[in-house]
Amino acid sequence: MSLQALSLGLYVHVPFCANLCAYCNFYKERPIKSLVQSYLFGISREWEQWKNILLQQNVSTIFLGGGSPSILSCRDLETLCAHMKPFLPHVTEWTVEVSPTTINLEKLKVLKKSGVTRISMGVQSFQEDVLRYLGRRQTRVQIYRAYDWIRTAGFNNVNVDLIFHPNFADFKLWEMDLREADHLSPEHISTYCLSFERQEGPFRRGHYVDEDREAAFYLHTWDWLKNHGYRHYEVSNFARSGHVCLHNLNTWRMQEWIGLGPGAASQWHWRRFQNANNVHDWLSKRKINCVDLSEEILCADCLIFGLRMREGVCLDTLQKRFPLADMAKYLPLWQQFALEGFVNVHKSQLTCTDKGLLLVDALAREILGYAADNGKF
Ligand code: SF4
Structure with a gap:
């Protein structure tokens, strides 16, 4: 994108x-x-x-x-x-x-x-x-x-x-x-x-x-x-x-943000990083938790944070935004979530049910595990 x-x-x-x-x-x-x-x-x-x-x-x-x-x-x-x-x-x-x-x-x-x-x-x-x-x-x-x-x-x-x-x-x-x-x-x-x-x-x-x-x-x-x-x-x-x-x-839509000040996190130009977590280290410009972001990582994060919102995520839009991400690999997971009553799938829109929203952190762990097990991450 x-x-x-x-x-x-x-x-x-x-x-x-x-x-x-x-x-x-x-x-x-x-x-x-x-x-x-x-x-x-x-x-x-x-x-x-x-x-x-x-x-x-x-x-x-x-x-x-x-x-x-x-x-x-x-x-x-x-x-x-x-x-x-x-x-x-x-x-x-x-x-x-x-x-x-x-x-x-x-x-x-x-x-x-x-x-x-x-x-x-x-x-x-x-x-x-x-x-x-x-x-x-x-x-x-x-x-x-x-x-x-x-x-x-x-x-x-x-x-x-x-x-x-x-x-x-x-x-x-x-x-x-x-x-x-x-x-x-x-x-x-x-x-x-x-x-x-x-x-x-x-x-x-x-x-x-x-x-x-x-x-x-x-x-x-x-x-x-x-x-x-x-x-x-x-x-x-x-x-x-x-x-x-x-x-x-x-x-939550995984756009970009810049964080200023100690402990503040940024996500910008395919990188995620955080300022050191105390004033003195921050003043010496120390950064921590630096991660290079791939399309797979950002796509998984869009799914995880998108599901926290009532609007959910549009899988087609996500695939257009991250053409290199293998979104087909998640299909069995959506089927499993739907069978268990955690999500609704309507056309390409994936939304959590109340039951899914209550367990959204557990769903996030499943998505992450799935992303890591089933492709380059
Ligand atoms: S220490 Fe208390 S007042 Fe300060 S940020 Fe945390 S919750 Fe808020």
């Missing part, structure tokens, strides 16, 4: 958080002043390195994530956002993640003035005991106040992130969170099932897993949000009409 036809996303990782949550696997640091200044210097340098490419290829979406970008001061936010200005003529969506404890109206005004179009707030839960359990510092009052500020600053495209943990609460408690989120009426809601990334302490992986209960939570959640006007378009993501997250769609 012609590279010109691919859209390009820009991700900037802001690795600072006031509070380091036990379940979180993102790279983050406490915001020590000297480290923040080193970070801003590194971003400027990395931006210079990529600027011409980003301008030539017309960045279409920007995402400032973390960490908590909102922990930066107004002045530092201004500095960071100023780098995005040259790209804005072609940018259709610019999201910034904020946390209720570190955002304020002044910072939101800076973001609005800089051209940010979408705010994503990490609410997680409205219930204080759940928040404490998660190790989050915010209170319900802070969440509501931050949400008011977001609207006051003029943002009309807002996401809230919620977390559920099937073994911690029953569905009624989780539904209270869904109800409160719906009451705020954001344009987008992301719901995540809590998974603990550490191997020690009360957050030991596997300690709490109850797969049937987890599946029931997912199904209830999908139904509940659908009945309240949110279209379920990806396993964990729901949007009101016209408000799907374009930046994430770009990634």
Whole structure:
């Protein structure tokens, strides 16, 4: 496929958080002043390195994530956002993640003035005991106040992130969170099932897993949000009409993206690579996890991420995009998935059923195994 036809996303990782949550696997640091200044210097340098490419290829979406970008001061936010200005003529969506404890109206005004179009707030839960359990510092009052500020600053495209943990609460408690989120009426809601990334302490992986209960939570959640006007378009993501997250769609469709900042990943011109996972190594320009991408690899990833979306994947379109990929080898797998009720195949469109969507990670493992066993990978 012609590279010109691919859209390009820009991700900037802001690795600072006031509070380091036990379940979180993102790279983050406490915001020590000297480290923040080193970070801003590194971003400027990395931006210079990529600027011409980003301008030539017309960045279409920007995402400032973390960490908590909102922990930066107004002045530092201004500095960071100023780098995005040259790209804005072609940018259709610019999201910034904020946390209720570190955002304020002044910072939101800076973001609005800089051209940010979408705010994503990490609410997680409205219930204080759940928040404490998660190790989050915010209170319900802070969440509501931050949400008011977001609207006051003029943002009309807002996401809230919620977390559920099937073994911690029953569905009624989780539904209270869904109800409160719906009451705020954001344009987008992301719901995540809590998974603990550490191997020690009360957050030991596997300690709490109850797969049937987890599946029931997912199904209830999908139904509940659908009945309240949110279209379920990806396993964990729901949007009101016209408000799907374009930046994430770009990634799930395996287009191209450039990541700036420590730990940020890029996929560009048949290569995938990641910046080193801490500020000091990143400043010394160390890259990790570099992979050359073949058509087979990208095709398998398109299948895996495409199946996470309700729209699924068009096999004909994929074959046209990757003419060298052997897509015929997957036919027995689609037949097996269809027989087991995991997918529907209509003409050349492959979509997951609810049952398939619940097991989409297992399907992904099967696709990868199949791709590796049945061809050059
Ligand atoms: S605030 Fe967000 S990014 Fe920071 S540690 Fe907690 S979950 Fe991770």
